[in-house]
Amino acid sequence: MHSRVFELQLLKLLPQSTFTQLKQIHALLITTSLNQNLQIFSKFFRRSTEFGTMEYSGLIFSQLGHSFNREVILWNIMLRGYSFNGLSHKCISLYDEMPLRGLKPCNYSYPYVLNSCSNMGWYRKGKIVHCQIVKSGFEFAYAVAISLFNMYMRTLDSDNVGGVNEGSLGDARKVFDDMSMRPVELWNKMISGYISIGHVESSRCLFDTMLERDVVSWNCMLSGYAKIGDAEKARDLFQQMPDKNVISWTSMISTYANAGDLITARKFFDNMPSRNVVSWNTMLSSYSQHGEYGTALDIFVQMQSQGVISDGYTFVSVLSACSHLCALEFGKLVHYLIKDWSQLGVIVRTALIDMYAKCGEINMAFTLFFKIGKKDVFCWNVMINSLAIHGRAEDAMKIFYMMQKSGLIPNDFTFSGALFACSHGGLVREGQKIFNGMEKYFGVSPKIEHYGCLVDLLSRNGKLEEAMYLIKDMPFKPDIAIWGALLGGCKIKSDFKLAVEVMDRVTDLKADEPGVYALLSNMYASVGQWPDALTIRETMEDKKIEKNTGISSVICNVSNERPDLRKKKESKC
Template structure:
């Protein structure tokens, strides 16, 4: 029998499943005029469809036109609210249903538990669970699955496991979900025990266990499991690429990456990120250009890695090419790509373009502000950086220790001594941030640059941290600015106890002796570098071959 030849009451459910709101109103009008509305099933479908379309008021209009509403109509309105994301309203309807003395059925409980899970309302869900238990609905698979999902979404692992153990027949998806809950909290032993107990496994089972080992940095076990996998997909391989790269074996990670038969953008991003995190910026940029030749569409994470590589290489030309030819309207990617663009321009010397990007970025996060403040300071625009900090405070953003470090750096490089001291002294009192040794280092550098060497030394003596090589280096820099070799020698005596590599401070001291024509002292200081086996990182420059771009 064709669909057209079916009775109208049998055709209406299919029509309502895909109709627009205007069509829904026509169908409902027909039901009223033809007396089909007296049957509770058809109006309940109208209620559900109206709620699914987001027309809750119209759904309630149909609902309350029934006197009294049938259980089917209560369920339809609750289901519609759940499916349209109005979870709170679904719970309110359930409460009202109980107040009216109505008895929910398995379909009611299934949607209520799903709404509780979406809202992570575990306590409300537990109360509903007690009602379902008394009514005997908790044994019905539809309800039990919803309960399991509720406890899983609410991170109530003990309750989720009780529900899991209560299933006489467990689908493979249920095993996988229970295992992923253990992986999510880092309980790899329980996850592995469950994995070994599974009567059958699919690729999701293997990937979940693999992700668990990688999550807790058990890379050797991850490698062994990866070798045992009967079937691997792009997810499996990408997870292993990241795990191998995290151990520092970029060659092994790249070898596996090249073996992935069908790489997606996540795979490329994983390898790109591995290169940038390990400081292999040239390899990252080469890989990004290779990605373009394969026709892979980049996303925001791709651009962040590529722009980070450009920033550290000082490759403004490639950075501009990525900006104008690939990203285009970067605003659609949000603050993450905007901040990467800003940092690229700033590190490549184009601070004006960086500031234009900053102004255009709509929803700036704290990191975005921090980067711009630091960039302005590095480019000698300390006053602009300080004004930006004042604007940031007006925005009522939650400042962090990096914000204060950036503004102290700006004050140091802009000669804003009093402003810098005031900010440092107000860190704990006003911003509730305890100064770290890096903040003390910025303050000491600020005072030394202002030729207030004695004050800086007093800060070193009073700070609650053991001075590191950077602190002593800042103090020694102040001695060099004043050409005070006596004070510098005093500082050098205290540096002897520092275990860190301090080639820079010995070079400063040697140059100070040389500037004072104390050549023998300069030579002895240089010899100390060899005697103490202190290494000095040689300077280097990068040259970009424009023909290769």
Template sequence: MQRVIPDLLSNCTSNQLNQIHGFLVTSSLAQNPNLSSLLLRRTTELRPMAQAELIFSSADPPHVLHWNAMIRGYSHTGPFENALKLFEEMPLRNLEPNSFTYPYLFHACSRLGDSRTGKKAHCHVIKVGFDLVPSVGLALFNFYIKLESSNLFNARIIFDGLATKSIGLWNRMLSEYVRAGDVGSARRVFDDMPERDVVSWNSMLSGYARGMDVESAKDVFRRMPVKNVVSWTTMVGALAGIGDLRAAKRLFDEMPERNVVSWNCMLSGYTQNGRFQQALHLFFRMQAEGVVPDGFTLVPALSACAHTGALGTGKWIHHHLIGVGLQSTAKVGTALVEMYAKCGDMHRALNIFVKMIEKDVFSWNVMIKALAVHGRSEDAVRLFEAMKWKGIQLNDFTFMGVLFACSHGGLVEEGRRIFSSMESDFKVKPKMEHYGCLIDLLCRNGRLEDANRVMMEMPYEPDIVAWGALLGGCKVTNDLELAERVMERVAESNSDESGVYVLASNMYAASDRWNDAAKAREKMEQNSAWKTKGCSSVLEAAE
């Protein structure tokens, strides 16, 4: 019976565990440290740690196997601190940790982020020679990967010291370098590998793709002995990432197998490069081929609808595809809000926003900007105040949206107050764009002196947007003298932006200063500052 108990414990249920426990106690087999430690280990797997603690407290005499079982239990289910406490108590009980103790200890240190205890244990492991034990070395490797993910120096030392390395471990080292953005080190690991599988090749391909080194990615892709759907999708994403959509689409069409991630990759490539019509065409093709979309499909599809004004298609996506429960995610909900807002249906955009279960800061930012763009400045400010009340972490995009609302709604004092609170209350340092919004707010309301003072005192060199805002204010107040000084500064900046010259020309013309108006136009021509021509999205979609 003693021989079959280990097998029984490894496969027993919670109810059967009680029967085995009772048998061990009544038969005195509970005094056997091997069996009692196995009982304890299985208890930590099936029951709360409090029950394991009762069994542990009755173990007499204490044995290192019991302590290992408890440390293991705490390291997997918590409280992780208890694993460290037990380890520190072992010498007080005249118990010496062994090679089975340390892997669990390093795991607990990783979960706690306790670098100090882990490194101290590492030193002891080296002293007693346990660092040569494969399980300890692997635990140390995982410990340093988790705690020093941006600096893989110690992890690499442990890796190099391991006597045997499986292909899985080689792939782990390779992928960690790729994740850290150290493609050079990743390539050296790749070249040193005694054997490679498709995961190895895909990791190296991903490293080059993330680093935008498309030529090296092409070389790896070309040399791959075996390619799977991940390989093809990664290469498509690399080409789309540098804007080579023709090559990306050609490779996409050549794929022997495509999954939803492949479609999403191509779809995102189109939207990120402003090819919204092509994105919609691809989405419809995806539906025609019976590919079931996920949340990552719907976000770029809805973005394409928003930018093309395709409200009907957006509603179709909403009613026919969101019904499967994907609307509940923050990303999809936000994409819906943006789509309806950009297509002019603010009532539905606000209704979806209010009903969203999950909202992140981006969701709030999109709604604030939408209200501002549609002239509902006071509602945008109220939403901003609600964000503060809910304790949501505001960012620079939040302030851009609400300052834009104040600027276009004439909320001068509100805008100044919000701008002043950015750094003092929320630790968000104003960027040039925020100063530009404040300047625009002041200029739109005839506060030219205040706007000029902001421009002189801000820690940035005024850009053409700021000068344009000040020039717009000059038009509001018909201050030609200040307008001329602004034009001198614009000329010094060698800007090729046509808007300021057109604005100045119109101001002169309104004051019957036709010669000055003509000169402003001449300067625009001399600086090659021409208005950008419009273009049709129909031609773009045909490419």
């Protein structure tokens, strides 16, 4: 009786024990021979895996006697420990060792193994485990089915190929359909899965068969309609909702914004009973994405006046609006408002760099760039392109090569920026070297825009023959941009013969681009060939081709209290 009381006290103490106390209990188990009691030892062993490390547990496991070494419960504890402590590869390795020892995994083993396969991204291994589960007859065990379902749903997040995504979702649906118990949370995941690959109608069919729905179910469907911009169905669903929360209202804003109806989106925003930062960000980004930059800044000012704490998404949207409006003073105000940089990602810093660069403050952008610790490829691309636009081609090249030294691999946009810099800096050899090395060293096949940059580079520097050879050898049909670049070179070299040939090609494209016609007309005018210049202008009139007058806008009266974004000065150039 006394021994039984002691054992019960020990079992009660184990879950709350510290690591030091656990080692003392271990010593006690050995001295009292209680380590031969499987119930007590398994409780102790499980507790040893719950301190963030598996070293002590692994040592104990390696010293198990022959009788305990064949206890599946102890192997399951090790599988659990490896899975929970992030040692997924060891969990899978231990699982593979079990049949070699004559042990059969059970319904307690498989969830940890499947979770480890998901964590490692080893979905092919996960499918093999699934086959083994079917053979062992444990596919209908609830914990196993849940783990299988979650594994296939996580596959959706990792795959980039639509067909593979659909296959993974199909596997998840089979597991879902065979489950004996399906809580509403599982239905919601399945609906979200269909929406994630664009199968909104499939998600609606599933939604309509639900016996029980919660607000998440309704919001999932609303988000699906928001994704495809189906405002009519979204509104119908919204009106049927028994309960609406801030997510429901925000989804409606997204729906109408995606459909291009900002007026209705704003009505939903204004009628919301309560808003959070996501609601404000949705309205702000909607205006910004649709070119309503001034209104986007007005929304930001309202956010500040109502004490809404901005996050990274807020700053990215408002800085983007500032960039498009060249609203430097407003942008500086936003910069001042950013306090906790540690909570914001590199994308906010990149947006700030882009804003300063587009507002003419390239030195400030350059300084901020070097203050960023870990930069992503997008950040490097923005800096390269910004320097190129400001005519600092050599600095752009330095950044281009620094990026490679940092270990990052350039992408399409990186090469576009570098070639653009070479074009505007007259760096012919450098540009050709970069272009020729794209596929050879980085596996990036040149696209038509890369050919366009090189044609522009060669044309600007009078190498028209080389530009023509490049155009003839390129695997794409030249577009208006490429012929326009070549025509610009013709003007520099006063090569009227080639210019006429280029215009014939432009005519064949049936692209009524006013810039190329105006350029040829100006070429003739510059050497006094007025009849030819007039003929080109008459052709433009006959085809009703008009060259729009350039307009620049400057934001005025931007104060720290209330920026008035509607007062602009416009000058024609």
